[in-house]
Amino acid sequence: MTRFYLGAPPAWVRYTDVPLFISNRPLSKLRRLHRARGPVAIDSGGFSELDAHGSWEHGPTPRKYIQQVQRYRDEIGIAWAAPQDWMCEPWIVAKTGLSVEEHQRRTVANYLELRSIDDTAPIIPVIQGWTLADYHRCVDLYDRAGVDLTREPVVGIGSVCRRQASSEAAALVYSLTVQAGLRLHGFGFKIDGLREVGHLLASADSMAWSSRGRREPAGCDYRAPGSRGPHKNEANCLRYALAWRQRVLAACATQQLTVGCAA
Template sequence: MSGNVKFYVGLHQPSDAQHFDLACISINRLRGRKKEVPCGEVLVDSGAFTEISKHGRYRHSVAEYAAELYRLYTSGVVKIAAAVAQDYMCEQFILAKTGLTIEEHQRLTIERYDALVDELQSLFQGEIPFHVMPVLQGFAPLDYVNHIRMYGERLKLEMWVGVGSVCKRQGDPRAIMAVLQAIHRERPDLLLHGFGVKITSLLHPGVRELLATADSMAWSFAARKQGRDANDWHEADRLVRRVKDAANQNFQPWQMEMFA
């Protein structure tokens, strides 16, 4: 990969998407919306972190999620580039919330992916007009390799695939690199998407080299931490500009230490 990551900026307010070409918006923000989201491409997130971390489960079934995606797309409310399957994260505090194991979360993630594809194919009566993104889950690098093998033939050649459970451990970008490298060794063809990638990792050339796409709301956290408005789209725009600037940099290997 070139390191030129396609970046979907995470947004709280769907109306703010008018200022961006690419946006990532949670289904929890889009559910029931009738006004058009003015954005060229929207990555619809399943709201996994909110649902599992707060409630220990999904409050909406796969069928309900599929029906809402179908309504949003066919009514022209959202130009959906991809919809993320309802995955189960594998951080320790999430496992404590559900009482399940990593392997059980991986199995549930695949089951929900299969069910979402089936539901959407039924609703659209055939081919789904946007990508349904499967998610690789785990914690240790080998967990992700095992999950790839659990998916089997579902993961088609050069498929766009999400990588979950990395956003909470990115104080050191080398941690996310270890996961991405393990996946890449097993399936170098896959186009990897990083969920909720922090600024340090977004700007790290080693991470960028292994990702095809990413999303982030790091701008909101940074603004709140620094006493600014965490809902101001201008803050999001500044992050987008930093990511684009990083894509134009030609880093030498020794310069990567700047971001370590």
């Protein structure tokens, strides 16, 4: 793994140069953006949209989303943004009432639509599925649409974060990287998952520090510029998040995973 993105609120682009993974949902509400000090990738917020509404009808249209990504590219300086993909966890599929195959078709169709609106926008393809056969079917859908994923610098892999430490997930990542030759970004990977397959991934992200920090009383006196007072827990503490990130990288190192200095 050459880069590990820390899931973060938008304001942190001003305070740290570590790679950050930021959701479009809060970012799109800001009137003023700041140039990032380090690499930034954008999450489309697809899981939240489908979990809350069972569709993308309440989210931005593809054209609006491209306009948002264009703004982030020009004003923040981003490495890439995820498309408006359709997750395939069984509980999400149950909410949409659609099949895994239809979620995959819509994922590929959205990528193609976004690219047709602006082929210079830094949108990456994402493969979705639940079983190994599902993911390879999604790769085939891209191939039939004329998208050779082996030539893409980054390909996101979705719907694995809740089973990433399992042997099934490890076999999946191995099949798509070593055998199929894809350079994968793992969405929402935690320490256990990175110990298992981090050496196979091109990059990964996680915001697991925040849910963990929410359960811990504030243990430091760190205050972000402009904050109104000491924080009650560590859920939004930059110092806590950076310390957690160092533990992730240290855990990867113990498994002889290659993590570059820019990770």
